[in-house]
Amino acid sequence: xxxxxxxxxxxxxxxxxxxxxxxxxxxxxxxxxxxxxxxxxxxxxxxxxxxxxxxxxxxxxxxxxxxxxxxxxxxxxxxxxxxxxxxxxxxxxxxxxxxxxxxxxxxxxxxxxxxxxxxxxxxxxxxxxxxxxxxxxxxxxxxxxxxxxxxxxxxxxxxxxxxxxxxxxxxxxxxxxxxxxxxxxxxxxxxxxxxxxxxxxxxxxxxxxxxxxxxxxxxxxxxxxxxxxxxxxxxxxxxxxxxxxxxxxxxxxxxxxxxxxxxxxxxxxxxxxxxxxxxxxxxxxxxxxxxxxxxxxxxxxxxxxxxxxxxxxxxxxxxxxxxxxxxxxxxxxxxxxxxxxxxxxxxxxxxxxxxxxxxxxxxxxxxxxxxxxxxxxxxxxxxxxxxxxxxxxxxxxxxxxxxxxxxxxxxxxxxxxxxxxxxxxxxxxxxxxxxxxxxxxxxxxxxxxxxxxxxxxxxxxxxxxxxxxxxxxxxxxxxxxxxxxxxxxxxxxxxx
Amino acid sequence: xxxxxxxxxxxxxxxxxxxxxxxxxxxxxxxxxxxxxxxxxxxxxxxxxxxxxxxxxxxxxxxxxxxxxxxxxxxxxxxxxxxxxxxxxxxxxxxxxxxxxxxxxxxxxxxxxxxxxxxxxxxxxxxxxxxxxxxxxxxxxxxxxxxxxxxxxxxxxxxxxxxxxxxxxxxxxxxxxxxxxxxxxxxxxxxxxxxxxxxxxxxxxxxxxxxxxxxxxxxxxxxxxxxxxxxxxxxxxxxxxxxxxxxxxxxxxxxxxxxxxxxxxxxxxxxxxxxxxxxxxxxxxxxxxxxxxxxxxxxxxxxxxxxxxxxxxxxxxxxxxxxxxxxxxxxxxxxxxxxxxxxxxxxxxxxxxxxxxxxxxxxxxxxxxxxxxxxxxx
Numbered sequence: 075x076x077x078x079x080x081x082x083x084x085x086x087x088x089x090x091x092x093x094x095x096x097x098x099x100x101x102x103x104x105x106x107x108x109x110x111x112x113x114x115x116x117x118x119x120x121x122x123x124x125x126x127x128x129x130x131x132x133x134x135x136x137x138x139x140x141x142x143x144x145x146x147x148x149x150x151x152x153x154x155x156x157x158x159x160x161x162x163x164x165x166x167x168x169x170x171x172x173x174x175x176x177x178x179x180x181x182x183x184x185x186x187x188x189x190x191x192x193x194x195x196x197x198x199x200x201x202x203x204x205x206x207x208x209x210x211x212x213x214x215x216x217x218x219x220x221x222x223x224x225x226x227x228x229x230x231x232x233x234x235x236x237x238x239x240x241x242x243x244x245x246x247x248x249x250x251x252x253x254x255x256x257x258x259x260x261x262x263x264x265x266x267x268x269x270x271x272x273x274x275x276x277x278x279x280x281x282x283x284x285x286x287x288x289x290x291x292x293x294x295x296x297x298x299x300x301x302x303x304x305x306x307x308x309x310x311x312x313x314x315x316x317x318x319x320x321x322x323x324x325x326x327x328x329x330x331x332x333x334x335x336x337x338x339x340x341x342x343x344x345x346x347x348x349x350x351x352x353x354x355x356x357x358x359x360x361x362x363x364x365x366x367x368x369x370x371x372x373x374x375x376x377x378x379x380x381x382x383x384x385x386x387x388x389x390x391x392x393x394x395x396x397x398x399x400x401x402x403x404x405x406x407x408x409x410x411x412x413x414x415x416x417x418x419x420x421x422x423x424x425x426x427x428x429x430x431x432x433x434x435x436x437x438x439x440x441x442x443x444x445x446x447x448x449x450x451x452x453x454x455x456x457x458x459x460x461x462x463x464x465x466x467x468x469x470x471x472x473x474x475x476x477x478x479x480x481x482x483x484x485x486x487x488x489x490x491x492x493x494x495x496x497x498x499x500x501x502x503x504x505x506x507x508x509x510x511x512x513x514x515x516x517x518x519x520x521x522x523x524x525x526x527x528x529x530x531x532x533x534x535x536x537x538x539x540x541x542x543x544x545x546x547x548x549x550x551x552x553x554x555x556x557x558x559x560x561x562x563x564x565x566x567x568x569x570x
Numbered sequence: 571x572x573x574x575x576x577x578x579x580x581x582x583x584x585x586x587x588x589x590x591x592x593x594x595x596x597x598x599x600x601x602x603x604x605x606x607x608x609x610x611x612x613x614x615x616x617x618x619x620x621x622x623x624x625x626x627x628x629x630x631x632x633x634x635x636x637x638x639x640x641x642x643x644x645x646x647x648x649x650x651x652x653x654x655x656x657x658x659x660x661x662x663x664x665x666x667x668x669x670x671x672x673x674x675x676x677x678x679x680x681x682x683x684x685x686x687x688x689x690x691x692x693x694x695x696x697x698x699x700x701x702x703x704x705x706x707x708x709x710x711x712x713x714x715x716x717x718x719x720x721x722x723x724x725x726x727x728x729x730x731x732x733x734x735x736x737x738x739x740x741x742x743x744x745x746x747x748x749x750x751x752x753x754x755x756x757x758x759x760x761x762x763x764x765x766x767x768x769x770x771x772x773x774x775x776x777x778x779x780x781x782x783x784x785x786x787x788x789x790x791x792x793x794x795x796x797x798x799x800x801x802x803x804x805x806x807x808x809x810x811x812x813x814x815x816x817x818x819x820x821x822x823x824x825x826x827x828x829x830x831x832x833x834x835x836x837x838x839x840x841x842x843x844x845x846x847x848x849x850x851x852x853x854x855x856x857x858x859x860x861x862x863x864x865x866x867x868x869x870x871x872x873x874x875x876x877x878x879x880x881x882x883x884x885x886x887x888x889x890x891x892x893x894x895x896x897x898x899x900x901x902x903x904x905x906x907x908x909x910x911x912x913x914x915x916x917x918x919x920x921x922x923x924x925x926x927x928x929x930x931x932x933x934x935x936x937x938x939x940x941x942x943x944x945x946x947x948x
Contacts, residue, residue: 205765206854229769250714261712263721264689279924284854286881287675287686288725289901289919290947291929295688295721299714316771339623345646345742346797383800390799442710445624474711475624514712522715529715533702537935538717544931556716 094141094520095554095566097187101167102144108165109145112189115157120195122146131172131190135237136180136521143170143184150195152270152278152308159306160276162189168550169274171302173245174216176237178438179519181249181301181555191306193244199223200309208267208284210311213244217251220312229314232259235515236427247307250299252515257473258349258382259315261515263298268311271297271304274546284311296541301517302552304545318382321349323419324392326399327373327406331355331456331468334375335448337402338472341379342445346394351473352378352423355452358430358467358480359422365429368422371406377472378423426469427480434482436467437498441505442514445475454504455479462497464490476514477505503528518556526558535561574613576695576703576734582609583732584701589944592728594632594670597655597662601727601917601946603909611669614734617641619709625740626692626709631669631733638668642740650741651687652678652832658842660906669733675725678836679776679793682768682878688724690739696723696731699937709737722932728943730936746801747828749776750808752790752817757781757859760790761880763815765855767792768879770811772804778835779876790817791831840875841886847907848886849893853900855880861898869893894919916948 101108109123122128123145132140144167149155162169168188175182175192184190193214201210204227211220217238220231234253235241241251247269252261259265268282282294297304328334338351354362354376363370370376377399381391392409399407410416422429430436443451452468459466470478479501483494502512502522506529512522526535539557542549542565549565571590573579583590589606596610614630617638621627622645629638635653642648653676655666670676672694677686684690693707706719723730752763760779767774776793783789794804805821812819822828833839841848851861858880865885866872873886887893892915894902901919904912921929933940 203856204769205762205856207765207768228771250718252712256712260685260689263718264685273924277924279928280922281925283899285852285900286681286878287677287852289852289903290921290925291730291932292675292688292721292725293925293928295718295724298721299718316769319771342625343623343742345744347742384803386803387797387800390797394797442712444621444626444710446621447624471712476710476712509708510710511708511713511715513715514710515714517714518716526716529708530705534704534706535716537698537702537704538706538719540935541717541719541932544928544935 093559094185095559097185101187104165105144108161108167111161111165112145112147112158115161116147116149116154120148120150122148131184131192134172134175134177134180134182136178136183136519139180139183139520141184141186143188143190144186146190146192148192148195152272155191155272155306155308156276156278158191159272159274162550163275163548166548166550168553170552171244171248171306173214173242173248174240176241177245177249177517177519179513179517179521181245181517181519183520185554193242193308196308203284204229206284207314208311209314210309211243213247213307213310214242217241217243217246224314228317230317231312231314232265233262243310243312244307247298247310248300248302249515249517252471252476254350254352254471257351257471258347263295265313266294266298266310267313269294269297269307270309272306272308274305274548274551279305282311301519301556303542303556304551319384320388321380321382322388322392322410323378323380323416324395324410325370325406325408325419326377326379326404327371328375328377328402329373329405331375331452332449333402334377335452335472337377337399338448339445340398341395342473344394344398346391348379348381348395348473350378350380351471353468353470353472354423354426355468357465358426358469361429361433361467362422362426365432366421366425368418370422373405378419423469430467430480430482435485436480436482437494439477439479439481439498439501440513440516441477441502441510443475443477443505443508443510445473447508447510448472448475451477451504451508455501458497458500462493464494464497475510499525520555523556524558526556532561539565571607571609572613576697579614579732579734580697580701580703583697583699586941589941592732592943594667594673595634595665597657597660597664597666598670598674598676599660599662600674600905602912602948604943604946606944609732611667611732611734618735622647626737627740628709628735628737629668630735631667633668635666635668635671646743647740648743649690649738650680650684651690652680652836653687654678654836659838659848668736672724672736673726673728673733679778679832679877682777682881683773683775684741688721691720691724691736692739693737694720694723694733695735696733698731699939699942704731707737711739727946729933729947730942732942744795744797746798747793747795747825748801748805749822749828749831750792750794750805750812751820751822752812752815753820754788755779755790755815755817756788757862757876759815760788760876761855761859763790763812763817764792764879766811767808770808772807776832776835777879779880780840781874784834791835793832835875835877838875838884840873841884844873844886845889846886847889847891847911848884848905850903850905851883851885851900853881853883853898857898857900858883861895864895865893918947920948
């Protein structure tokens with residue numbers, strides 16, 4: 075039985091230690107005093123400092139690297155978050171904000187001298203307004219339960235990351251999360267209307283609200299996706315939408331990745347906008363069949379295309395989509411005829427990651443490419459797979475070019491990790507080369523931190539770090555993330 | 571100054587002796603008047619990449635909007651956010667550029683469904699106030715690689731940097747369109763009707779209300795677009811939905827009339843050529859009728875147009891009156907006024923102190939000498 079773990083590159087580099095800044099011993103030496111001050115502003119059970127209990131916060135979903143924090147705090151209100159940050163600001167303690175801890179990029183990884191600020195106790199719905207189509211929630215509320223709160227009126231919150239059962243809105247905002255249906259509905263930033271945010275010095279700011287568009291600079295757009303480095307979002311106003319009358323997927327099998335990729339491009343070019351176009355290649359199809367038995371055809375590549383509307387509207391859209399698919403000689407074209415059949419079509423896709431984990435250890439990439447480059451990039455990945463001698467399963471959101479190549483390797487086989495690392499870096503560089511980017515929805519965190527130089531020139535990174543200087547001049551908020559450590563070193567050291 | 575490439579633009583900014591008045595086509599003369607040497611991006615023109623199959627276009631900031639639209643139309647695509655043409659309203663002339671559209675974050679009626687310009691903006695290249703050539707984002711639909719300066723640049727009115735290139739997501743032009751018209755509703759009933767429509771599953775792409783329409787009577791407009799079968803189905807559903815409003819409900823399907831009608835809304839044609847100041851309120855739709863009623867009480871002669879389901883209200887009022895309101899959540903922008911008024915009344919609503927501090931801090935980083943459109947946004 076192999077481990078179900080997603081490894082970051084750096085984990086395998088050199089001595090396989092994640093490179094994080096050395097903890098500030100003077101902070102660790104002041105632990106008792108810092109904890110006392112935190113206890114003075116929070117209920118007793120909201121400050122966790124016991125070495126066994128802080129282990130619960132030692133990592134996020136990037137489990138390869140762990141480090142228990144100095145302490146963890148669980149405030150229940152914006153006011154309490156503000157108090158905590160005032161203490162940490164005064165004490166010069168780094169703060170690592172944490173949503174539900176589902177980051178795949180290590181966004182919530184602590185250091186030994188940091189305080190984890192978890193929003194898990196802030197889960198209230200503060201306001202629901204169907205006339206104006208928004209909901210205001212505390213940021214610790216899970217993504218799925220936001221939709222749950224408006225379900226009785228047939229509304230929903232659109233961004234739907236795979237982890238939506240567990241992930242918190244705070245983390246969604248920090249990483250600008252996407253999901254399978256963002257082809258039609260956009261990602262978090264397109265559905266976020268306003269935030270209440272606490273600055274590192276404890277100041278509470280309101281940005282945006284229930285209205286559209288900013289009065290001045292678009293600070294809301296800047297906050298979203300800033301990986302908890304600019305402020306701690308405690309409340310969010312989110313756009314809610316009425317649910318479509320219905321939805322139906324169609325499953326298509328093709329005898330090559332290139333043909334499937336071309337089909338995606340043709341569907342988009344034809345002016346039909348499905349809510350989702352998901353892609354799986356043969357290694358993934360086989361793994362999910364063995365794991366979940368979804369009844370997928372044994373073919374090279376498979377697409378799941380979902381459309382929405384009334385029955386008549388779905389028929390009209392699917393007949394166009396199927397006509398396009400037929401020009402690519404599909405080996406299978408299976409339209410769902412019932413809710414059960416729809417669920418079965420989605421079953422394999424939804425269990426793909428778990429299924430791949432059953433075969434082997436894997437590394438999950440998140441690079442995004444222009445849709446038109448899909449056939450070329452898939453072919454290159456196939457060629458590289460042969461060169462490296464490592465299998466790759468591709469399962470991803472094809473409609474918006476957000477790839478999720480899963481590189482299989484054997485953690486117990488010497489040299490496999492290094493090989494996998496080199497392969498992964500090559501794939502991401504390929505994504506950048508064809509006009510894409512390193513990460514489409516997972517975020518940079520610690521995982522892709524050091525690859526930022528492949529996408530951005532030093533001055534491009536400098537201006538981003540200058541933005542952090544404005545919000546957090548002492549570089550106390552989630553400091554060792556996003557930017558290559560060498561790039562941010564001067565600022566982090568100056569702040570100490 | 572009209573640089574022809576990024577390097578020349580960077581040099582001009584770096585060596586600028588004083589403030590620069592940064593413009594694209596100069597058709598959106600909004601905000602506090604800027605004194606300074608004019609830096610136009612008009613010569614940074616041309617579509618450098620267009621992939622219809624990827625719904626992406628990349629163009630120089632100075633590319634005429636008309637050129638972008640023509641290139642897209644040849645592939646039956648368009649800019650989803652329906653940018654307004656400010657010329658007739660502001661009485662300006664010249665050629666609107668795509669860079670100007672981005673810098674002003676200009677959107678039209680479809681904003682309620684697809685978001686504003688910033689939501690379609692995938693990447694930018696720009697020269698900051700220190701003369702550095704910078705880039706952010708790219709040309710893919712999903713990108714969380716580093717901070718999102720793309721959004722920050724959209725709507726920054728050339729105060730953080732001079733755009734040199736932009737990349738945008740585009741949209742296929744749907745095969746069919748219809749407008750459901752409700753006649754005779756008062757403002758409150760109209761906003762309610764628009765909320766009903768926007769809260770329906772029928773993918774509304776426009777919701778506007780004119781208390782005094784072209785024929786002198788109140789008219790509420792609800793737009794649907796898509797496949798022919800879908801548009802016909804949704805139009806019928808909406809007619810049934812609106813039966814309880816008591817209003818006369820008609821469905822307009824003539825393409826020319828639809829285009830003209832939504833252009834009328836998009837460009838605030840009602841207020842073109844008028845002598846009054848034009849204000850633009852961004853607010854919660856349900857607050858809109860009361861805000862309008864309050865202004866009307868003091869200035870009965872105002873002209874009013876609701877767009878975005880009530881989330882955007884255009885008001886033309888007597889020149890020189892400060893119509894800023896503090897009793898609602900949202901903000902107001904003074905879009906058209908004399909230079910004297912624009913010097914006296916901040917065109918952009920002053921923000922709360924903490925946000926002013928952040929914005930000032932950002933400007934100091936992007937434009938350390940304060941030379942890019944200084945004071946334009948307040």
